[in-house]
Amino acid sequence: MTSLPIHLYDTRRRSVVAFEPIHPGKVGIYTCGPTVYGPQHLGNMRSQLLPDVLRRVLGASGLDVRYVTNITDVGHLVSDADDGDDKVEAAAARTGESVEQITRRWTDQWATDRRRLGCLEPDSVPKATEHIAGQIEMVQVLEAKGHTYQIGDGVYFDVSTFPRYAEFAGLTLDDHEATGRIDNIVDKRHPADFALWKLTPPGVSRLQEWDSPWGRGFPGWHIECSVMASEELGRHIDVHTGGVDHVRVHHTNEVAQSECAFELHPWVNIWMHNEFLDLGGEKMSKSRGHILTVDSLVERGIDPLAFRYFFLQTHYRQQQAFGFDLVEASGTGLRRLTQHATNARDEVGGDLLAPGSAGQRAEELRKQFWSALVDDLNTPKAMAVVSTVARDGELSHADRWSLLGDFDRILGFGFADAASVGSGELGADLGAKEPEVAKLLAARQAARLAKDFATADRIRDELAAKGWEIVDTPQGPTVRRS
């Protein structure tokens, strides 16, 4: 695998390019994280899953990966026309809670949910409010280089000083005016100019504000990412990810600031953007009050990891149709896959094969799997290989486990620790955890042995009504939650 060259789609160049780390052997990845004024929904989690797969693939290729994603706890305005309130501040005003209570709660929800989806922990999770000094400093640098101007409302970036501004997202700057949809209540020179530092109006006091060379206020949204990314990963970034919606405004502005302040042209080598989840016409955005979260899945009895499997079944640059029935279907697929993996694992005592000791057929499949992934993270294709491995009759148990155990470094399903049918949580611990269920199960088995099938079936129905499905295995009967 280490020998396979990795190719990734770069939004800036609009093509798949060969990945080359800036510093040999190392790679830094930055992802625009959540604005913690409300819950993160399943669509948001797609942009957590993309970098998770990316870092796993890069890591498996032998690179030392440093993954950073931030928490936006200030500066993200309710409207991006550079007017309106800070989102966190607005939420605090609405609920009467403190800013800390709000940002803490939603930061925790985000962290918990990404964990439930099998995402590895970031190496660092910087917060915007903890990098105020750096942001002020960067604005000063931009100011010194003549890229800013100040008006009553704050300090703005002057896009006319950055000729490449429209290039990144393929914008036609005139469109900004043509649409006529932006109310320019501030005296911006160009509609695309954006706030670097917002000033608190005289006589007003905000929950979150800091002193600056321009007066009390708070930083603009875009500046935080440029600052945190460079402080954590150095000025020249290998990969920066985010949702497609960020291309036009947020990332365009990040590029403008960073390239001007650092005097560096591609500030980021590869920009990766995940497409949206398609909720069948109904847009799943916070402003519409349509909040589907990981909890929404759990409430329906769906394993959060089913969503991970669901995510892997579609390419990240493709809009993905969402439906609970679809995620449930993925859950079925995951359950079967896990069963195959654990069966093979248990057959060989859980030991992963030493590299090279797998058979010809196995090595062929292993190569297919990694080839799909290094081709711009073609996870659907990789999953097809996974399915083949799970059932291929030519593979020995050892080979099967060798492959699935290896693949799980990317899949993140936790095969090594997963409970197998007929053992673990379902078997040995059942008596302790679910004494009632264990008793019924034993009673049914006794009835079966006594050929009293009427009683046996009645008990089976009883268990089913309680949400337990009986699974008869060669090792004897056991149950699982249905």
Next chain:
RNA sequence: GGCGUCGUGGCCGAGUGGCUUAGGCAAGGGCCUGCAAAGCCCUGUACCCGGGUUCGAUUCCCGGCGGCGCCUCCA
């Protein structure tokens, strides 16, 4: 209105100028089972419409229709 993207078998969803029956879920048949469930085996021959390029297009080009996204906060 502008820009972009997608339109594949019941559903989701890869892929390719003429050998992939991709894969998953669902469905049907079989094996197993006391009967089931679970599991295993087998089956289904698809590429929005109309032109064009080509020996040949689902795959390339043009047009149309349709979905979605961005252009406003949004992953």
